[in-house]
Amino acid sequence: MVWDESLAVGNEIIDRQHQQLFDIATQLETLFENYTETDYDYDEIIHILVKLHLYALKHFETEEEILERIKFPGLVNHKKDHQRFVSFLDRFKAEKIEADQYQTLLDLLAFVVNWIMSHVKGTDSAYIPYLSTEVQV
Numbered sequence: 001m002v003w004d005e006s007l008a009v010g011n012e013i014i015d016r017q018h019q020q021l022f023d024i025a026t027q028l029e030t031l032f033e034n035y036t037e038t039d040y041d042y043d044e045i046i047h048i049l050v051k052l053h054l055y056a057l058k059h060f061e062t063e064e065e066i067l068e069r070i071k072f073p074g075l076v077n078h079k080k081d082h083q084r085f086v087s088f089l090d091r092f093k094a095e096k097i098e099a100d101q102y103q104t105l106l107d108l109l110a111f112v113v114n115w116i117m118s119h120v121k122g123t124d125s126a127y128i129p130y131l132s133t134e135v136q137v
């Protein structure tokens with residue numbers, strides 16, 4: 001999963017953080033491509049998931065602060081979409097997953113990749129016009 005300029009929202013901080021999110025998701029994808037159902041692979045996946053979780057929290061906080069500042073009218077729903085992602089990862093971490101539950105991990109990866117892509121491409125693009133008003137102020 002690759003971030004490119006077509007996904008840019010035009011705010012340097014947000015775009016840098018989005019690239020970082022894509023990078024972490026790519027690390028997950030790579031792990032799955034080489035997955036052999038060993039404990040090592042499983043631990044590594046959990047490790048990257050924790051990293052993704054923490055980074056997503058940090059990014060959402062930054063983004064929501066910016067959206068508040070520019071008075072983005074869709075902020076309430078936007079926050080809900082962020083929360084949906086965080087809750088999903090919370091639930092996943094809370095459930096004790098056995099090392100052989102490959103399908104569960106695969107479903108998780110699909111969710112993470114789809115959410116990040118559709119959120120950045122669709123949901124986030126809704127605030128782009130509001131960001132440009134900030135630049136003019």
Ligand SMILES: [Fe+2]
Nearest residue numbers: 063078119124
């Ligand atoms: Fe967002």
